[in-house]
Each structure stands twice: as C-alpha cells, then as structure tokens.
Amino acid sequence: MSAMSEDDGVEESLFAAKDRFFGIGVGADVYGRLAELRASGPVHPGSVSGQFGTVGPDNFLYPEDQQVTVVDFDEIEAAYRNPGLFSSSYSSAPLREVIGRTILEMDPPDHQRYRTLLQGAFTKKEMERWEREFVQDIVADALDPLVPLGRGDLAKDFAFHYPITVTAVAAGLPVEDVPTFYEQAMLLTNAMFPHEDRLRAAAELGAMVERLIAERRQEPTGDLISILAHAEIAGADGGGTQRLSDEEIVAFMRLLVPAGAQTTYRTLTNLLYALLTHPDQLEALRSDRSLVPKAIEEGLRWEPPLVSFGRLATADTEIAGCPVSAGSAVNLCIAAANRTPERWSDPEEFDITRPTLAHMSFGQGNHICLGIHFARMELRVAVEQILDKLPGLRLDPDCAEEVRIDGVLARTAVSLPCVWDVPAAEPVR
Amino acid sequence: MTADPVDGARPVRVVVDLALCEGNALCMGIAPEVFDVGEHDKVVVLDETPPETMRTELREAVRSCPRQAITLVEDPART
Numbered sequence: 001m002s003a004m005s006e007d008d009g010v011e012e013s014l015f016a017a018k019d020r021f022f023g024i025g026v027g028a029d030v031y032g033r034l035a036e037l038r039a040s041g042p043v044h045p046g047s048v049s050g051q052f053g054t055v056g057p058d059n060f061l062y063p064e065d066q067q068v069t070v071v072d073f074d075e076i077e078a079a080y081r082n083p084g085l086f087s088s089s090y091s092s093a094p095l096r097e098v099i100g101r102t103i104l105e106m107d108p109p110d111h112q113r114y115r116t117l118l119q120g121a122f123t124k125k126e127m128e129r130w131e132r133e134f135v136q137d138i139v140a141d142a143l144d145p146l147v148p149l150g151r152g153d154l155a156k157d158f159a160f161h162y163p164i165t166v167t168a169v170a171a172g173l174p175v176e177d178v179p180t181f182y183e184q185a186m187l188l189t190n191a192m193f194p195h196e197d198r199l200r201a202a203a204e205l206g207a208m209v210e211r212l213i214a215e216r217r218q219e220p221t222g223d224l225i226s227i228l229a230h231a232e233i234a235g236a237d238g239g240g241t242q243r244l245s246d247e248e249i250v251a252f253m254r255l256l257v258p259a260g261a262q263t264t265y266r267t268l269t270n271l272l273y274a275l276l277t278h279p280d281q282l283e284a285l286r287s288d289r290s291l292v293p294k295a296i297e298e299g300l301r302w303e304p305p306l307v308s309f310g311r312l313a314t315a316d317t318e319i320a321g322c323p324v325s326a327g328s329a330v331n332l333c334i335a336a337a338n339r340t341p342e343r344w345s346d347p348e349e350f351d352i353t354r355p356t357l358a359h360m361s362f363g364q365g366n367h368i369c370l371g372i373h374f375a376r377m378e379l380r381v382a383v384e385q386i387l388d389k390l391p392g393l394r395l396d397p398d399c400a401e402e403v404r405i406d407g408v409l410a411r412t413a414v415s416l417p418c419v420w421d422v423p424a425a426e427p428v429r
Numbered sequence: 430m431t432a433d434p435v436d437g438a439r440p441v442r443v444v445v446d447l448a449l450c451e452g453n454a455l456c457m458g459i460a461p462e463v464f465d466v467g468e469h470d471k472v473v474v475l476d477e478t479p480p481e482t483m484r485t486e487l488r489e490a491v492r493s494c495p496r497q498a499i500t501l502v503e504d505p506a507r508t
Contacts (some may be wrong), residue, residue: 119470125468355486356458356459
C-alpha cells in the first residue's frame with residue numbers, strides 16, 4: 001500500500017520497467033562475480049551486463065565486442081582523471097536526442113565552463129538553505145503518516161517518494177505537477193521505451209519548463225530554474241559572458257530526475273537495508289548521531305546506486321597492459337572499486353566505524369557528482385527523521401517475502417517491510 | 430601512485446589552490462580536523478601543519494581531491 005495518492009500506479013510501472021532494464025529482479029550475485037573478476041585481472045572484455053549474461057543499457061547501446069570492463073580501483077581512478085583519453089561523450093548516445101546536450105556528455109574545456117556555472121546552485125551552503133526551507137518538511141510529510149501505523153515498507157512507502165518531490169520543489173516546479181514531471185522523466189531517460197513516446201515526453205516536459213523559465217527571467221524566486229536562468233558563464237573564446245539558453249536549462253532539468261532523485265532513492269534503500277540487517281550498527285547510530293555521516297559514506301561504498309559508469313576511448317590505448325581500441329566503450333565499475341581488498345580491510349562487510357577512505361560512488365575527477373552535497377543532505381535528513389520517529393525499527397519478522405538488494409547495473413532494495421514501536425497516545429484531557 | 434615528494438618523517442604544510450577548489454569536501458570527509466568548507470564554498474584549512482600521526486589521512490585527502498587542489502609541502506619552519 002502506498003502512502004501517496006492513487007495515481008502513483010502509472011509512475012511505479014514505468015519505474016519498474018526501467019528497473020528491469022538495469023537488471024533489478026535478475027537476482028545476480030553481483031559482488032561474488034565482481035570479486036572473481038577482480039581476482040583474475042584489472043580489465044575484462046565486454047560490458048558489465050555481459051559479465052552477468054544480461055542485457056542492460058551498456059550492451060544495448062554499444063556492441064559487446066567493442067567494450068571493456070575495468071574493475072581495479074587505481075585504473076578506474078586514473079581513467080576518471082583522464083578525460084582527454086576517456087571521454088564523457090559516452091553519454092551522448094543514450095541521451096542526446098531526447099534530453100539534449102547536457103554537462104553529463106561534455107569534455108574539457110566546455111565541461112569546466114558549465115560546471116563552474118552549475119556549481120553555484122549546488123553548494124554546501126545552498127543545501128543548508130534547501131534543508132531549512134523545504135527538505136525537512138517534505139521528508140516529514142512523507143514519513144509522518146506512517147508513524148502511527150507501526151509498520152510499513154520504507155522503500156515503497158517512503159524512500160521512493162520523497163526525493164522526486166524534493167527535486168521538483170528545488171527546481172521550482174509546482175507541487176501539483178510533480179507526478180507528470182516524474183512520468184515524463186521516466187519515459188525519456190529509458191532507451192527501451194518507444195522512441196516516439198520518449199520524444200513526446202521530452203517535448204511536454206520542455207514546454208512545462210520553458211513556461212517557468214520565462215516567468216523566472218522576469219522575476220527570479222531563488223529556485224534552481226531562477227538561478228540557472230540568471231547565471232553567467234565565461235564565453236567560449238575567453239572574453240565576455242554568456243547565459244544558458246532555454247534549451248540548455250530544459251536539458252538540465254530533464255537530467256535531474258534520473259541523476260538526482262533516482263540515485264538518492266536507491267542509495268537510501270541500500271543504506272536502510274544495511275542498517276536493518278546489522279541491528280547492532282543501527283543501535284550504535286541511534287546512540288551516537290555523530291556517526292550518521294560516516295554511515296552514509298559507508299552505505300555508499302558498500303552498495304552504490306550505480307554499479308558502473310561509461311567512457312569512450314578517444315584513441316588506441318591500453319589499460320593495465322590490456323589494449324583498448326579507439327571508440328571502445330570503457331565501463332568503469334564503481335562497485336568493484338569500492339570493495340578493493342588492498343584498500344579496505346574486510347571490504348565485503350558493512351561497517352560504519354571503519355576509517356573514512358574516498359569511495360568511487362560519486363565518480364572521480366572533473367565529473368564528480370555535482371549533487372554530492374545535495375545527496376548527502378537529503379540522505380542525512382531522511383536517516384535522522386527515521387531515527388527520531390521510528391523507535392525500535394526492525395525488519396518485519398512476519399514478512400515471508402525475501403528482502404534483498406538487487407540489480408546488475410543499478411542496485412536497490414525495492415522492498416523494505418518494517419515494524420517499529422508506536423508511542424502510546426497522550427490521554428485526551 | 431606517484432611518489433610522495435614529502436617523506437613520512439619530515440613535517441609538512443598543507444597547501445590548497447583555491448582557484449582549483451570546488452568545495453566538493455571529500456577532504457573534509459577524510460580529515461575533518463584539518464579541512465572544512467567555508468562561506469564561499471571553498472576549503473578552509475583548519476590546521477596547516479597537522480601532526481605527523483595524520484599523514485595517512487592527509488595523503489588520502491590529497492589523492493581523493495577531484496580537482497587535485499591539495500598539496501603537501503615540506504615545512505622548512507619546522508625542519
């Protein structure tokens with residue numbers, strides 16, 4: 001049962017289709033296979049999905065025999081830091097035609113000009129303002145109705161819903177448009193859906209955002225669309241300044257749902273799964289809230305929302321001695337890097353008390369996640385409210401359904417049936 | 430990894446290139462005693478000459494900076 005409105009059904013079925021495309025439901029032993037791959041060499045022929053015998057966005061878009069999968073932390077880090085040789089134009093094929101050209105597919109020098117402009121909207125300080133002005137309230141609105149029930153599914157009834165609302169409100173979309181916004185974003189970011197449906201969704205979302213841009217150019221309100229409409233960027237020739245066009249702002253907004261809302265949803269379900277299956281660590285977190293940031297980073301390391309991210313080789317080269325030909329897709333396997341035994345002791349274990357070392361879940365180098373402070377803040381607010389409002393939180397012992405984190409290219413605990421203690425109601429006087 | 434120009438035994442000073450810094454705060458996550466993110470979303474070095482016991486964390490902060498804005502230099506004042 002959902003805590004939200006009835007029309008959630010449409011969005012959820014679109015989302016389920018996208019999940020299947022990312023290998024959720026396959027039940028693959030992802031980390032067992034990645035450990036085997038890591039032990040047998042740093043680079044392997046084929047896509048990530050190919051290592052599991054599945055079809056996903058990677059081998060749907062690029063031929064299996066023209067790609068490699070890198071599983072070694074140092075090689076992955078080096079590749080992320082070498083955009084001249086490993087180009088982000090990988091993301092053009094799946095997204096350019098329907099979303100438009102965004103920072104995701106840019107290389108230097110264009111990338112840095114856009115990054116500088118967008119960075120101002122996602123700073124740590126700006127996230128403190130978002131938290132105060134609307135994130136705390138949106139999280140409370142999603143969680144509070146569940147509290148008196150004493151049981152619920154924290155993935156389906158909570159984690160699925162709040163990031164999309166936060167993202168839409170931050171952008172400046174009217175709350176009543178959130179379901180439409182979500183449905184269109186789902187359609188246009190899934191390469192499996194019919195092309196004409198995706199183009200129609202792109203056009204409708206574009207028209208919605210363009211109306212808002214026109215309003216915000218007249219009268220800025222402090223939301224993301226206002227900031228982007230008024231931000232200035234150094235000109236390509238180094239002289240003068242230019243602004244983002246409507247088309248560029250629309251493209252960025254189309255990217256926000258998959259990049260911002262879905263990753264946060266997946267990350268939170270994975271972190272909650274980790275805590276619910278390690279009750280001693282959940283208890284430690286309850287008694288020492290200063291551990292929350294460490295728990296979030298450890299959750300991101302242990303089960304990142306995205307297993308891999310792609311680049312295209314711009315020239316014939318080699319990685320760790322393995323030849324890679326120009327034009328090959330290079331899959332940088334974040335999930336494999338995050339469990340490197342040379343870097344973390346007992347890497348397969350979830351342990352919120354381990355020393356903090358940088359993981360690969362936000363990427364690395366010039367494209368490191370623009371929403372790094374946004375994600376951390378949204379996750380922290382959700383975890384803190386859960387700890388505050390759901391005493392005695394545990395997995396539902398009466399639930400027969402198997403609870404697990406699943407997926408080949410994206411990882412999510414799609415269902416987290418839980419129970420918690422309901423405080424006795426105050427006597428009415 | 431590239432060779433560390435500063436060997437483990439000598440005191441170091443933490444230097445940040447603020448023109449490169451984007452305030453991603455990975456350094457702050459690794460060594461909050463040394464790095465913070467300030468008003469203008471650039472790193473603030475809280476302790477420019479951290480104790481030698483922090484050398485492992487400092488190297489990790491240098492390595493993990495997405496912009497490679499942090500360097501450790503020998504601190505002649507303390508050698």
